[in-house]
Amino acid sequence: MLSITGLGGCGEVGKSAFLINSDSTNILLDYGVKIQQETIEYPPIPKRVDAIIPSHSHLDHSGAIPVLSKARIPIYLTDASLELTVLLLKDSVKISERNGQPINFSKKDIYYILKNAKTVKYEKDFFINDVRCRLFDAGHIPGSAGILLSAKNKNIFYTGDMKLEPQYLVNGCSLPREKIDVLITESTYSDRNHPDRKKEEKNFKERIDEALNMNETVLIPSFAVGRAQEILLILKDYRKYIALDGMAQEATKIILRHKKYLKNGPELEEIFMSAKKVKNNKQRDMLLKKPHIIVTTAGMLSGGPAVYYIKKIYNRKNSRILLVGFQVEETPGKILLDTGVFRNNDTKLQVRCKVEKFDFSSHAGKNELFKIIETLKPKQVICVHGDKCGKFAKDIEKEFKIPAIAPKNGDKILVR
Ligand SMILES: [Zn+2]
Ligand SMILES: [Zn+2]
Structure with missing residues (x-):
């Protein structure tokens, strides 16, 4: 049987x-x-x-x-x-x-x-x-x-x-x-169906250009395994602005040890090497003083350094949050998209910085x-x-x- x-x-x-x-x-x-x-x-x-x-x-x-x-x-x-x-x-x-x-x-x-x-x-x-x-x-x-x-x-x-x-x-x-x-x-x-990937990428980069021209902080909350590395590759021309925070660092290191599974391994390695690796809150505060693109966990804003950054930028007009992954119902990421409010544990913040969602599934x-x-x-x-x-x-x-x-x-x- x-x-x-x-x-x-x-x-x-x-x-x-x-x-x-x-x-x-x-x-x-x-x-x-x-x-x-x-x-x-x-x-x-x-x-x-x-x-x-x-x-x-x-x-x-x-x-x-x-x-x-x-x-x-x-x-x-x-x-x-x-x-x-x-x-x-x-x-x-x-x-x-x-x-x-x-x-x-x-x-x-x-x-x-x-x-x-x-x-x-x-x-x-x-x-x-x-x-x-x-x-x-x-x-x-x-x-x-x-x-x-x-x-x-x-x-x-x-x-x-x-x-x-x-x-x-x-x-x-x-x-x-x-x-x-x-x-x-x-x-x-x-x-x-997903939107056309090339078009989505173009829109995404336009938003990033706009942000950098206005000296903004761009926060890209991202899943540690897969999505964070895909985002790094999409943003290869912006590498001098990129900072990588949270578990995405360790995940990228592991992924780079297994290049046989990668389409653009050497390129990912180069971007990873040049990205700022953030370790503590002091470095996080420094980053927020100049325009940066911060790729960090958690992808659905349920924890990790993403929460620390949001608490710092939610009220800033010169900042934006770009969500790049699937947001499961009832997660802080989905609630933020639906209501404009960031909720996590005891935190409840009316978010005034820009929030946008992209589909890089x-x-x-x-x-x-x-x-x-x-x-x-x-x-x-x-x-x-x-x-x-x-x-x-x-x-x-x-x-x-x-x-x-x-x-x-x-x-x-x-x-x-
Ligand atoms: Zn999966
Ligand atoms: Zn799955």
Whole structure:
């Protein structure tokens, strides 16, 4: 018997976890968390797991792995994913301690991951019992992977988070050539297309030019892994103004150790070398005295140095905040965009500096998702990792005349 059980990530973005069962073999694709304002949600703990294959380091795909890591379960992932996952997990422990959020593991559990990890290369087979496994470049962030599992004469392909079109940081995704029986696809942007990247970039740079001409501070809150580096590459001509703050520094260092995953590695290294690396509040205050472009965490303004800067510039007309990533509902970033108010813990500020949003997504938009399906020609599609998975499944059935479903968490799907 071959089956897929959605433990988490069904009809939601967060706590992705899919258990693939083939006779006596149980493989967990992703084991992530869903970080809410006050709590962290975990997927259920499966009875038996023979191996974990995380698609990439983002915590919605890997944040719960330490819960299982003591059990000496092997974890198969790319070398870049391993280092970045450990970085993000260590940070998540720090944040939850600071915010008083209960967390289901300790720092020590994170180090078990290093012990249990088996790093694998793209497009090279490895076996978990009788299940053949292969990773493909997912084009999302450095080291990210789509996962192909072959068992009982069936091929299951899981996209993880995927992007078809190339970014500056990484190339677009690679896809398997095998016939695909079941495609488990992300659906983050399944209901819309991204604006034209070149145009978006042009608008973004125009805003930056305008700001620098007026001697403004530009704050670019950014996710540490992937987006911060993409922004550095977009802003390569502005390098003398760039300052990098927060965890994005460490993430960039790790990413630069893995240039084989990068499209513009040497260029990123040059920009990183010339960027001001900010370490403390004294340096932050100095930066704000002259026009600078400050790239810093957290991308959704939930913490990190971004909060320190906002408290300093919110009332300044000669400053602007450019948001460059997806803002999840109820995060301070989304609330700021919707209401013009910055709210974080006890802080509530009416923001008077300029605030704008740009779309530099590392997820496939609707057209790209359709192209991926068109290329893979799966016999069946399972839509996950999105707010509108049900609608996407209907769109797929209409467009491709193949069965598509949007399961609920806990649903078990038999592969026949
Ligand atoms: Zn991701
Ligand atoms: Zn994700």
